[in-house]
Amino acid sequence: VSLSVSRLFIRLVGLLASLAIAVQTVSIISLVLERKRRRRAEVSLQRSEKRMRLIAEASPNGTILAKPEGQIVWANPSAEKLVGYTRDELVGKSIDLLIPERFRGPCSDSRARFLSLAAARRKGTGQALLIRRKDGSELPVEVELSEIEDSEGALFLAVVVDVSARTKAESEAQQYRDELAHFTRVEILGQMAGSLAHELNQPLSSIMNNANAGRRFIATGRGGIAKIDELLTAVVADARRAGSIIRGIRGLVRKGEGERSFIDVNRIVEDVLQLVHSDALKRHCKVEAELTPGLPMVKVNPVLIQQVLLNIIVNAFDAMSDTVEEQRRVIIRSELTGFVKVSVRDFGRGLPSGGANRIFDHFFSTKPKGLGMGLAIARSIIISHGGELGADNAEGGGALVYFSLPAAGNDSTASPPSWVA
Amino acid sequence: MPKPIEQVNILDDDASVVRSLQELLASDGLMARVFQSPSEFLAYANNNPLGLVILDVWMPEINGLEVQARLKKVSPQTRVIIITGRDEGFLAGTEGRSLRSLAIENGAFAFLTKPFDDEEFLGFVRSALESVET
Numbered sequence: 001v002s003l004s005v006s007r008l009f010i011r012l013v014g015l016l017a018s019l020a021i022a023v024q025t026v027s028i029i030s031l032v033l034e035r036k037r038r039r040r041a042e043v044s045l046q047r048s049e050k051r052m053r054l055i056a057e058a059s060p061n062g063t064i065l066a067k068p069e070g071q072i073v074w075a076n077p078s079a080e081k082l083v084g085y086t087r088d089e090l091v092g093k094s095i096d097l098l099i100p101e102r103f104r105g106p107c108s109d110s111r112a113r114f115l116s117l118a119a120a121r122r123k124g125t126g127q128a129l130l131i132r133r134k135d136g137s138e139l140p141v142e143v144e145l146s147e148i149e150d151s152e153g154a155l156f157l158a159v160v161v162d163v164s165a166r167t168k169a170e171s172e173a174q175q176y177r178d179e180l181a182h183f184t185r186v187e188i189l190g191q192m193a194g195s196l197a198h199e200l201n202q203p204l205s206s207i208m209n210n211a212n213a214g215r216r217f218i219a220t221g222r223g224g225i226a227k228i229d230e231l232l233t234a235v236v237a238d239a240r241r242a243g244s245i246i247r248g249i250r251g252l253v254r255k256g257e258g259e260r261s262f263i264d265v266n267r268i269v270e271d272v273l274q275l276v277h278s279d280a281l282k283r284h285c286k287v288e289a290e291l292t293p294g295l296p297m298v299k300v301n302p303v304l305i306q307q308v309l310l311n312i313i314v315n316a317f318d319a320m321s322d323t324v325e326e327q328r329r330v331i332i333r334s335e336l337t338g339f340v341k342v343s344v345r346d347f348g349r350g351l352p353s354g355g356a357n358r359i360f361d362h363f364f365s366t367k368p369k370g371l372g373m374g375l376a377i378a379r380s381i382i383i384s385h386g387g388e389l390g391a392d393n394a395e396g397g398g399a400l401v402y403f404s405l406p407a408a409g410n411d412s413t414a415s416p417p418s419w420v421a
Numbered sequence: 422m423p424k425p426i427e428q429v430n431i432l433d434d435d436a437s438v439v440r441s442l443q444e445l446l447a448s449d450g451l452m453a454r455v456f457q458s459p460s461e462f463l464a465y466a467n468n469n470p471l472g473l474v475i476l477d478v479w480m481p482e483i484n485g486l487e488v489q490a491r492l493k494k495v496s497p498q499t500r501v502i503i504i505t506g507r508d509e510g511f512l513a514g515t516e517g518r519s520l521r522s523l524a525i526e527n528g529a530f531a532f533l534t535k536p537f538d539d540e541e542f543l544g545f546v547r548s549a550l551e552s553v554e555t
Contacts, residue, residue, distance in 0.1 A: 194507055205506065206441035207536075208539075209442055213441070213445045223448070
């Protein structure tokens with residue numbers, strides 16, 4: 001019996017030893033497997049990181065990674081190409097390096113500038129920003145900014161897209177529009193040349209009469225100093241009047257329309273009325289102005305708005321060529337209707353059938369020699385000022401053409417940061 | 422008792438031109454009555470014999486040649502000197518006829534384009550007045 005127990009004990013020990021070996025073997029195997037899995041994961045991660053880096057490196061868009069305080073930590077080759085600096089030159093430097101000096105301002109907080117950049121983009125202004133390249137040149141770009149987190153904390157990722165080609169195309173399109181607007185202005189003035197000469201002849205005639213009267217008073221010893229002074233004062237006033245007419249013509253003929261400025265729309269109406277005065281006489285049209293005083297200012301390019309009004313008034317004259325002379329009237333009214341509105345009412349044949357808005361189409365004209373560009377350009381000018389140009393048949397006959405402009409105080413267009421191109 | 426003849430009259434819608442013509446005539450010793458409105462002038466001419474009128478063409482309301490025609494009906498003896506800042510352009514219903522030829526045909530004493538020479542203008546004024554007196 002004792003032999004049997006002893007054998008059984010030996011077998012049991014042997015079994016336990018085998019079991020321990022098996023457990024150890026399994027542990028070793030699982031450790032090896034775990035190590036392999038980790039290794040595979042690491043390789044996969046490395047591959048993924050490498051792939052992401054390759055993508056970022058190969059991206060056609062410039063990509064720059066910066067700390068919140070503006071310190072650049074990484075840039076891809078496209079960014080190097082855009083800004084003209086190598087990655088080594090960029091890394092560690094402030095993002096200020098890429099902002100044109102005149103836009104840097106007194107604030108040294110690059111983070112604030114970064115955020116204002118992001119804010120400007122979020123507003124969707126659609127405007128390009130300017131960055132300064134290493135050679136000092138400036139490049140219009142669009143920047144998409146996002147905030148990311150990594151083990152070292154928050155970082156800003158800026159994707160920079162070169163939009164110089166688009167900006168150039170837009171600039172060329174604007175240039176064509178300006179040239180077309182200029183062409184139509186000159187065309188209108190050309191048609192009015194005789195009337196404008198008459199308008200100028202009036203003060204010139206007065207100057208000549210007063211000067212000759214003065215010479216005669218002096219030659220005959222009559223009149224005295226007081227009379228000569230009176231005549232010279234009249235000469236100065238008429239010379240000023242002639243100068244004002246010439247300035248008005250020159251402003252419209254000059255290429256390039258100048259800047260937008262704050263102006264009372266009534267002043268624009270009065271300037272145009274001075275220019276059309278003789279043309280109205282020639283066409284036997286009576287011009288009446290009903291201007292509301294104290295209108296809010298508008299921020300406009302005065303030359304372009306003059307062009308629009310001149311175009312509408314000359315059209316009104318044309319529309320009344322078949323109207324009996326006693327009824328040829330043009331009423332120009334300015335008023336506040338939320339917007340600052342200027343309307344021109346005539347007593348002519350009214351708008352052409354087939355939709356009032358046809359008159360604003362390019363190449364649409366009811367005149368035998370008309371190009372059909374005047375009102376189309378007028379509409380684009382008013383739209384570019386945030387306003388509206390419209391037309392209706394007036395009650396009692398004739399047409400009512402009007403434009404409205406936003407009052408400068410109610411300008412809803414968000415102002416982009418000063419360094420937006 | 423007949424009213425005395427008003428020697429020199431001016432009708433021009435431009436205030437500064439009217440004043441300057443008045444001064445030019447004054448420098449030659451002539452006083453002038455002035456009008457800026459064609460209808461006011463015609464109303465006056467209906468009731469007062471006029472010697473000479475210096476008449477602008479391009480005016481609102483009624484053009485100078487129309488004024489000349491209406492004046493001729495009520496006062497055929499009145500001399501008319503037409504002055505204009507623009508001698509081109511046509512009046513309604515007279516296409517193809519120059520202003521000068523229409524004015525002269527209507528009996529204008531002279532037709533001058535602004536700005537004009539003072540000697541020439543005053544020469545015409547004196548001649549016109551002499552022709553009225555004779």
